[in-house]
Amino acid sequence: MSHADQSDRTRVAAVQIAPDLGSRAGTMEKVLAAIDEAAGKGARLVVFPETFVPWYPYFSFVLPPVLSGKEHVRLYENAVPVPGAETDAVSSAARKHGVVVVLGINERDHGSLYNTQLVFDADGSILLKRRKITPTFHERMIWGQGDGAGLTVVDTAVGRVGALACWEHYNPLARYALMAQHEEIHVAQFPGSLVGPIFGEQIEVTIRHHALESGCFVVNATGWLSEEQIASVTPDPVLQKALVGGCMTAIISPEGKHVVPPLTSGEGILVADLDMTLIVKRKRMMDSVGHYARPELLSLSLDPRPAAPLHLTQPFTAQSELRRSQDGEPGDIADRAVDQRITVVRSAAG
Secondary structure, three states: OOOOOHHHEEEEEEOOOOOOOOOOOHHHHHHHHHHHHHHHHOOOOOEEEOEEEOOOOHHHOOOHHHHHHHHHHHHHHOOOOOOHHHHHHHHHHHHHHEEEEEEEEEEEEEOOOEEEEEEEEOOOOEEEEEEEOOOHHHHHHHHOOOOOHHHEEEEEEEEEEEEEEEEHOHHHHHHHHHOOOOOOEEEEEOOOOOOOOHHHHHHHHHHHHHHHHHHOOEEEEEEEOOHHHHHHOOOOHHHHHOOOOOOOOOEEOOOOOEOOOOOOOOOOOEEEEEEEEHHHHOOOOOOOOOOOOOOOOOOOOOOOOOOOOOOOOOOHHHHHHHHHHHHHOOOHHHHEEEEEEOOOOOHHHO
């Protein structure tokens, strides 16, 4: 670490804890307790694992679809609306302690679930709600797809923050979209307790490479399951082997180094001070989206529009026409407009 002025340092925390697999409220208690503990250690940024609330859908990795319906419905019942009581509680905690919080949730939006990352600023406001753009393998049975609006870097009390979930880090264009917006702290979230030890090794390679390529810090959090929790997901000893290892809670510098030793097993909170001057030190030599880029040869096109299932081609509806009539417009004119709208809809329906 360089001998930077104290004002150039930012203390961050990456949380590796187990969810409560039986209760959203139980998991939320652990989230709020971890925020309190991390803030007590002086952290200004607190990062949680992927879809930590209410829990990552481990069942979908070991159960065939025909047997996963009950657990999938239970996940729906415990998933988080945004905004809602859970987001309000995290906002209050962030505001109380003056910390930035990045929380992974299973977001419920009517009939669909999404792998969602929320960025709360130190004043409690939600700066970013992004959805994983492509759920991975078994996850496609669980979550819908996100959109380009989530590939956004936001200004927070600790600097410019971008976020990706799990194997989104294997999409180089998604990473480049954040790099091109000059993220200073990249938040990575993985489920943990999955696949086996090789998964932890792959996570480490991935986040260290992104730190080097982006010239930013990476704060990564993975989850943890106890032996009892693993047994509750599946009683099959063979399948249980797929729910161990895979933990790599780590904080990486722009030089690709661990700022502190990583946490690869058990519960805990990793805390480190980031020397923000290292960003310029790295980019002075290699800026992938600046002096080391060749945009006239290679560039990225991003559609940042939120995906929407309904696009209105007219700025008014039958209801608005009726309201205009009630506001003093001649009723027969409004009635004719309504009749025309109904005729169009019926014709379109065949």
